[in-house]
Amino acid sequence: xxxxxxxxxxxxxxxxxxxxxxxxxxxxxxxxxxxxxxxxxxxxxxxxxxxxxxxxxxxxxxxxxxxxxxxxxxxxxxxxxxxxxxxxxxxxxxxxxxxxxxxxxxxxxxxxxxxxxxxxxxxxxxxxxxxxxxxxxxxxxxxxxxxxxxxxxxxxxxxxxxxxxxxxxxxxxxxxxxxxxxxxxxxxxxxxxxxxxxxxxxxxxxxxxxxxxxxxxxxxxxxxxxxxxxxxxxxxxxxxxxxxxxxxxxxxxxxxxxxxxxxxxxxxxxxxxxxxxxxxxxxxxxxxxxxxxxxxxxxxxxxxxxxxxxxxxxxxxxxxxxxxxxxxxxxxxxxxxxxxxxxxxxxxxxxxxxxxxxxxxxxxxxxxxxxxxxxxxxxxxxxxxxxxxxxxxxxxxxxxxxxxxxxxxxxxxxxxxxxxxxxxxxxxxxxxxxxxxxxxxxxxxxxxxxxxxxxxxxxxxxxxxxxxxxxxxxxxxxxxxxxxxxxxxxxxxxxxxxxxxxxxxxxxxxxxxxxxxxxxxxxxxxxxxxxxxxxxxxxxxxxxxxxxxxxxxxxxxxxxxxxxxxxxxxxxxxxxxxxxxxxxxxxxxxxxxxxxxxxxxxxxxxxxxxxxxxxxxxxxxxxxxxxxxxxxxxxxxxxxxxxxxxxxxxxxxxxxxxxxxxxxxxxxxxxxxxxxxxxxxxxxxxxxxxxxxxxxxxxxxxxxxxxxxxxxxxxxxxxxxxxxxxxxxxxxxxxxxxxxxxxxxxxxxxxxxxxxxxxxxxxxxxxxxxxxxxxxxxxxxxxxxxx
Amino acid sequence: xxxxxxxxxxxxxxxxxxxxxxxxxxxxxxxxxxxxxxxxxxxxxxxxxxxxxxxxxxxxxxxxxxxxxxxxxxxxxxxxxxxxxxxxxxxxxxxxxxxxxxxxxxxxxxxxxxxxxxxxxxxxxxxxxxxxxxxxxxxxxxxxxxxxxxxxxxxxxxxxxxxxxxxxxxxxxxxxxx
Numbered sequence: 001x002x003x004x005x006x007x008x009x010x011x012x013x014x015x016x017x018x019x020x021x022x023x024x025x026x027x028x029x030x031x032x033x034x035x036x037x038x039x040x041x042x043x044x045x046x047x048x049x050x051x052x053x054x055x056x057x058x059x060x061x062x063x064x065x066x067x068x069x070x071x072x073x074x075x076x077x078x079x080x081x082x083x084x085x086x087x088x089x090x091x092x093x094x095x096x097x098x099x100x101x102x103x104x105x106x107x108x109x110x111x112x113x114x115x116x117x118x119x120x121x122x123x124x125x126x127x128x129x130x131x132x133x134x135x136x137x138x139x140x141x142x143x144x145x146x147x148x149x150x151x152x153x154x155x156x157x158x159x160x161x162x163x164x165x166x167x168x169x170x171x172x173x174x175x176x177x178x179x180x181x182x183x184x185x186x187x188x189x190x191x192x193x194x195x196x197x198x199x200x201x202x203x204x205x206x207x208x209x210x211x212x213x214x215x216x217x218x219x220x221x222x223x224x225x226x227x228x229x230x231x232x233x234x235x236x237x238x239x240x241x242x243x244x245x246x247x248x249x250x251x252x253x254x255x256x257x258x259x260x261x262x263x264x265x266x267x268x269x270x271x272x273x274x275x276x277x278x279x280x281x282x283x284x285x286x287x288x289x290x291x292x293x294x295x296x297x298x299x300x301x302x303x304x305x306x307x308x309x310x311x312x313x314x315x316x317x318x319x320x321x322x323x324x325x326x327x328x329x330x331x332x333x334x335x336x337x338x339x340x341x342x343x344x345x346x347x348x349x350x351x352x353x354x355x356x357x358x359x360x361x362x363x364x365x366x367x368x369x370x371x372x373x374x375x376x377x378x379x380x381x382x383x384x385x386x387x388x389x390x391x392x393x394x395x396x397x398x399x400x401x402x403x404x405x406x407x408x409x410x411x412x413x414x415x416x417x418x419x420x421x422x423x424x425x426x427x428x429x430x431x432x433x434x435x436x437x438x439x440x441x442x443x444x445x446x447x448x449x450x451x452x453x454x455x456x457x458x459x460x461x462x463x464x465x466x467x468x469x470x471x472x473x474x475x476x477x478x479x480x481x482x483x484x485x486x487x488x489x490x491x492x493x494x495x496x497x498x499x500x501x502x503x504x505x506x507x508x509x510x511x512x513x514x515x516x517x518x519x520x521x522x523x524x525x526x527x528x529x530x531x532x533x534x535x536x537x538x539x540x541x542x543x544x545x546x547x548x549x550x551x552x553x554x555x556x557x558x559x560x561x562x563x564x565x566x567x568x569x570x571x572x573x574x575x576x577x578x579x580x581x582x583x584x585x586x587x588x589x590x591x592x593x594x595x596x597x598x599x600x601x602x603x604x605x606x607x608x609x610x611x612x613x614x615x616x617x618x619x620x621x622x623x624x625x626x627x628x629x630x631x632x633x634x635x636x637x638x639x640x641x642x643x644x645x646x647x648x649x650x651x652x653x654x655x656x657x658x659x660x661x662x663x664x665x666x667x668x669x670x671x672x673x674x675x676x677x678x679x680x681x682x683x684x685x686x687x688x689x690x691x692x693x694x695x696x697x698x699x700x701x702x703x704x705x706x707x708x709x710x711x712x713x714x715x716x717x718x719x720x721x722x723x724x725x726x727x728x729x730x731x732x733x734x735x736x737x738x739x740x741x742x743x744x745x746x747x748x749x750x751x752x753x754x755x756x757x758x759x760x761x762x763x764x765x766x767x768x769x770x771x772x773x774x775x776x777x778x779x780x781x782x783x784x785x786x787x
Numbered sequence: 788x789x790x791x792x793x794x795x796x797x798x799x800x801x802x803x804x805x806x807x808x809x810x811x812x813x814x815x816x817x818x819x820x821x822x823x824x825x826x827x828x829x830x831x832x833x834x835x836x837x838x839x840x841x842x843x844x845x846x847x848x849x850x851x852x853x854x855x856x857x858x859x860x861x862x863x864x865x866x867x868x869x870x871x872x873x874x875x876x877x878x879x880x881x882x883x884x885x886x887x888x889x890x891x892x893x894x895x896x897x898x899x900x901x902x903x904x905x906x907x908x909x910x911x912x913x914x915x916x917x918x919x920x921x922x923x924x925x926x927x928x929x930x931x932x933x934x935x936x937x938x939x940x941x942x943x944x945x946x947x948x949x950x951x952x953x954x955x956x957x958x959x960x961x962x963x964x965x
Binding site for chain 1: 887893
């Protein structure tokens with residue numbers, strides 16, 4: 001084993017081919033799990049392994065692809081026994097001529113937010129397999145056929161935390177060059193390299209030639225050895241076990257991958273020992289091809305990578321400092337508000353989002369744990385996790401999907417020793433602040449020296465210099481007249497002498513001064529010219545994104561000036577101009593679904609009326625009128641929603657003038673029940689109820705009855721709304737109602753969903769069946785009036 | 788994305804087996820005339836779900852509009868699959884039978900996912916509650932017959948008499964709500 005690993009990346013290595021295909025050709029039925037055969041038909045498994053050894057395979061994958069407690073639950077066989085037996089069979093078959101790799105495939109369920117499997121549960125499932133395989137004596141771990149980068153991260157985390165065995169990590173890409181979940185090869189390369197696997201590869205789905213673009217992107221974006229186990233082309237419709245490439249054709253197509261620098265070759269679905277023999281015949285004696293490895297800084301989410309090869313805006317708005325509404329949203333877990341903040345920054349030009357939740361009175365780790373998936377559910381932009389709390393950082397990095405930026409580490413020994421190991425463990429990039437035990441150095445040279453120290457410490461622990469970004473710190477010139485000059489000089493030194501990417505919180509420069517926006521813009525431009533790569537700014541401020549896009553054009557970073565033209569071209573500059581003299585009252589603006597006009601009218605009304613009076617006398621009557629028209633069939637749901645959006649715009653204006661605790665028509669908890677992931681209907685009801693002044697506590701989807709009951713109790717909720725779309729999840733609804741009533745008989749429950757009827761709702765103990773959003777509002781009003 | 792696989796059918800007293808698998812369908816009257824079937828799974832993909840969530844987060848009305856458009860696309864995909872199976876079969880086809888329809892319990896969703904290996908062919912998952920992800924996904928079985936088929940109006944044999952039902956009179960099928 002040690003000798004084989006020593007040749008990895010230096011000589012050609014031959015992996016094995018398909019196990020499932022071989023077993024199906026010998027009678028295994030479709031849909032059956034081959035893993036059980038390690039117990040029931042060990043001879044058959046051993047025969048397949050032996051045939052691959054004879055064909056030249058140097059690494060055998062154990063018959064454990066689907067061996068996890070989820071998939072094996074129906075077989076009656078114990079996981080540890082199957083794994084142990086499978087390893088022993090492979091060892092016997094190898095006769096010392098091949099290494100034995102513990103094969104780990106996908107669990108078979110989708111992870112949050114797409115599905116219902118939690119990250120920690122996923123790690124736990126993989127942990128069982130890893131422990132069993134390591135104990136049984138496997139030589140390495142081979143994770144394969146994964147198309148969810150999040151699941152791959154969970155599998156690798158389970159391996160790193162429970163075994164010292166080398167890890168080969170292989171993802172599956174479709175014909176369009178991405179995985180089924182949209183993960184590009186560059187994102188896979190970035191994260192898997194950061195996580196410190198031994199080799200990265202691609203397997204299954206398509207044939208060798210189709211994999212060329214994928215392999216090219218991977219070999220260019222990682223220094224690690226790269227392997228390939230493609231299918232034998234595409235399956236032939238006339239026979240599921242036959243694929244369209246012969247062994248010779250397969251080996252010929254593999255040349256395309258060899259030329260890109262792949263160092264280990266095998267096969268997946270449709271292949272057999274003949275395919276491995278053909279590959280071995282073609283590649284034995286060949287030296288490895290050279291690779292064109294780019295030295296780039298890349299951060300990613302599960303489905304998007306951002307290459308930091310030019311100025312990229314980091315949006316700063318998700319930071320509670322000085323933001324009343326955001327603070328309220330963090331406390332009340334207003335996921336809609338958070339998501340809106342994230343998306344508005346991206347729409348304004350941000351490419352990465354900073355996420356900071358530090359404020360008194362909330363648990364930072366717990367908050368990051370819900371806010372990160374909330375944001376990642378609606379955007380694929382990479383995130384910058386902004387915390388100095390090690391516990392919160394560990395938690396956030398663990399559940400983040402992709403490779404984030406950590407903001408930050410600094411030059412203090414304590415910071416270096418606590419933050420960098422966490423960054424290394426989860427393969428993130430890190431921002432280094434140029435301050436240390438002495439505080440913020442006054443000179444550019446001193447800050448540069450701190451940067452050197454941080455870089456050295458990062459490299460010592462195994463973090464690549466491509467993953468270290470330096471923040472030379474921005475101090476306001478109102479207090480530090482030399483502040484701008486020192487920062488810019490330090491920035492230039494870091495860029496020229498250390499060749500690192502740089503970060504700055506730009507807006508700090510103008511604190512305490514008038515005309516902040518213009519001053520910030522000037523400083524931003526000066527900083528970019530001196531080497532700033534990642535400005536942390538508010539992209540919604542006029543001119544900020546314009547400045548960055550213009551800078552990129554002038555510096556030839558936007559070679560075909562697509563972004564510039566997209567932003568400033570004729571069509572984009574056409575704005576619908578409303579007649580400024582035409583003013584609408586709030587009620588009319590809401591009925592006509594005009595958000596801007598509704599907000600303006602609300603602002604005007606506040607001059608003479610109190611916020612609660614505006615709500616009760618103008619907004620609610622408007623919504624009531626729209627609701628009546630909806631019931632009469634004169635308007636439809638989209639129009640009702642648009643009116644809600646106009647009402648929301650008016651509410652936004654009013655909220656600034658309202659005490660957080662004042663007003664409120666009542667508090668309602670809403671959720672989609674356990675097992676169900678459908679939430680469009682629930683979200684629509686939530687929006688409509690919010691506009692009637694109800695405070696909505698939205699627990700999301702796939703929520704257990706235990707969690708709903710706990711929340712009801714802790715928040716002293718009097719009205720709960722439950723949603724389900726499937727007949728299979730109605731039992732969850734029934735169980736939740738029963739649990740709620742047992743804990744709190746005074747709590748009212750209303751239900752909704754496509755499969756529900758009034759009769760069934762009564763049968764399962766609900767207090768009310770809401771056939772649509774309007775009836776939900778009417779019921780909620782009645783409940784809180786009666787209380 | 789779609790994945791279609793063709794199987795022989797094995798009609799027995801207690802149901803109809805799908806050859807090469809352990810799946811046995813219940814007695815389905817229209818299927819009895821068929822000796823083959825196409826089993827399919829099709830999806831708009833996980834990207835569609837993400838886009839709908841994003842659209843909803845920006846503007847509920849936009850999210851609703853996009854969700855509706857996605858549903859329309861899914862019906863169109865359904866129609867294209869029927870056309871493809873018809874063209875490939877060179878014979879006559881039945882109406883699609885999907886898990887959760889009046890003919891087939893929703894638990895057969897797991898069978899279809901398993902025998903088509905949809906996780907690896909199209910990225911389609913099914914959870915313990917038979918909920919498919921991505922959410923814009925359809926699965927089904929299309930019976931293939933060598934003899935002309937009279938497409939049965941499923942509403943005539945369905946026990947759930949809902950307001951959306953259709954009746955067939957004089958060979959013409961119309962909605963009950965018209």
